[in-house]
Amino acid sequence: MRLPSCLLFAPLLLLAGAAAAQEFWLEPARFKIEPGTALHVRVFTGAHFQGKRWAGKASRITQLLHLSPTGLEDVTATATAADSLRTTLTFTQPGTHLVALTTNQAFLQLSAADFTTYLQESGLGHIIALRKQRGEAEKPGREAYQRCATTLVQVGTPLPQDTARAWGRPLGLPVEILPEQNPTLLKSGMSITLRILAAGRPMAGQLVQVWQRGNFAIRPPLKLRSNQNGRVLFRLQTPGEYLVSTVQMSAAPAHQQADWQSTWSTFTFAYSQKN
Numbered sequence: 001m002r003l004p005s006c007l008l009f010a011p012l013l014l015l016a017g018a019a020a021a022q023e024f025w026l027e028p029a030r031f032k033i034e035p036g037t038a039l040h041v042r043v044f045t046g047a048h049f050q051g052k053r054w055a056g057k058a059s060r061i062t063q064l065l066h067l068s069p070t071g072l073e074d075v076t077a078t079a080t081a082a083d084s085l086r087t088t089l090t091f092t093q094p095g096t097h098l099v100a101l102t103t104n105q106a107f108l109q110l111s112a113a114d115f116t117t118y119l120q121e122s123g124l125g126h127i128i129a130l131r132k133q134r135g136e137a138e139k140p141g142r143e144a145y146q147r148c149a150t151t152l153v154q155v156g157t158p159l160p161q162d163t164a165r166a167w168g169r170p171l172g173l174p175v176e177i178l179p180e181q182n183p184t185l186l187k188s189g190m191s192i193t194l195r196i197l198a199a200g201r202p203m204a205g206q207l208v209q210v211w212q213r214g215n216f217a218i219r220p221p222l223k224l225r226s227n228q229n230g231r232v233l234f235r236l237q238t239p240g241e242y243l244v245s246t247v248q249m250s251a252a253p254a255h256q257q258a259d260w261q262s263t264w265s266t267f268t269f270a271y272s273q274k275n
Helices: 112-121 125-133
Strands: 023-028 037-047 050-053 061-068 071-074 088-091 095-103 106-110 141-155 176-179 191-198 207-213 222-225 231-235 240-251 260-271
Touching: 023 095, 023 141, 023 240, 023 260, 037 141, 106 112, 112 125, 112 141, 141 176, 176 240, 176 260, 191 240, 191 260, 222 231
Parallel strands: 141 260
Antiparallel strands: 023 037, 037 050, 037 088, 061 071, 061 095, 095 141, 106 141, 176 191, 191 231, 207 222, 207 240, 240 260
């Protein structure tokens, strides 16, 4: 299912370079629950997997999807019925569930120096080169961005024979990060492979950053590049909560107020040795 492109813009944002690189992620109140639980799937923004509740209004949301082992439910209308976003979902079916959220476009403008720093930190060296080619290296960076965020919730005991594979099913989001193994079934020291997709197609050469949060100070992110099939692989060293992020950017259409358009995508999950 491909999401419709949205040309709505939030009010102008003038951000410092560090703020531009902030992540946006889904974080369930608990990553593992019992069947029948009503769970608040919170929306956070911040840096280095530390942040605060997102202050955006419901009008910013284009889709909120709940993919369970028995099928896909679009809960956008319920979540956005009021000004404040409502993201409490009921999980009835045992198994591993995927929740996905997308926003419309917002606009930001940064000084040339801050924009270059942001591009460097996001692994977007090709955009730096394009700005030089276009004679824009010393001009402010004007960007229209949208966000995609997914998370996994384990309901009941993980099922080794999970034929539904809701945890790894593509939804056709603008950019999505999907596991090729169910993280809830992996043991310490095992590796996990993730796919980076843009509207269902593999994205090669993407910078992918991985943060882990556990019983220690948050470590610097692991930085990887996706291969020609859009895959990255890393080892799960210790139990904890993980945040994976990537940013895709391209030149904006000529009629837009921005010079560049981007999609910031994240994926969160929890891994425990005691499955």
